[in-house]
Amino acid sequence: MAVTVSTILASKGADVSTIGPDQTLEDALVLLAEHNIGALVVSEDGGTVDGILSERDIVRRLHTHGRDCLGDPVRAAMTSEVSTCHGGDTSDQLMAKMTERRFRHLPVVDGDRLAGIVSIGDVVRFRILELETQAQSLREYVTGSSY
């Protein structure tokens, strides 16, 4: 049975840290530290996905705009074209999507509403479990050790 986004959310929970687009990058620094995470979903009302703001987005903006950009609104630095995923997506699909576009965080949407977030770290942890279980089952079938 393949690991899906729903499996991952059932284990880690559906909580997502969001920030409003008009809050500042300084506000974002506080939230990232408080929750010990690498990205925030940008949302007007806590339910829409208007963008994503990662550590990388902040670091790149500091490079291009200098240190005073920390007073800028989140909307100026966020990634607006967000890749999202759905409850039924498998870990294979997640890994492929993250690898292709070099995204480390994918918000989970149900309809167009935010329903969770998965990080590359979450996917790796579950993918290990999944594939080790599969390989073990096949080995047992081949060697007959389970019969």
Added chain:
Amino acid sequence: MAVTVSTILASKGADVSTIGPDQTLEDALVLLAEHNIGALVVSEDGGTVDGILSERDIVRRLHTHGRDCLGDPVRAAMTSEVSTCHGGDTSDQLMAKMTERRFRHLPVVDGDRLAGIVSIGDVVRFRILELETQAQSLREYVTGSSY
């Protein structure tokens, strides 16, 4: 045949972007952007591993010390206790190490000299290849389709 660190380096190359401990965080922003990467190995001479400086280290320091910390030396913000890996380590070992300590980058050392770096993205890419190949071989053995 398990994917090892050496396999990954043979594909991606052994180049590592380093920064001196007395360079500033502002210098680090430039290097991270130029190379489009998420972490720099901190090294006095380009061969020792004296620390690692990630986007997270910079973002956390900005949170605790304010925007003027960008003039601080790298040594003030870097992670000094670095987890490293070796050419013979398998992708399983890398994933476990990255998951346990939530590190996304592991410098590769040969003796005590820097020999490359692997990111969680590299490991994911190769782990997919490895396990899909294994699963396919086992399926073929079970179904006899390769005989």
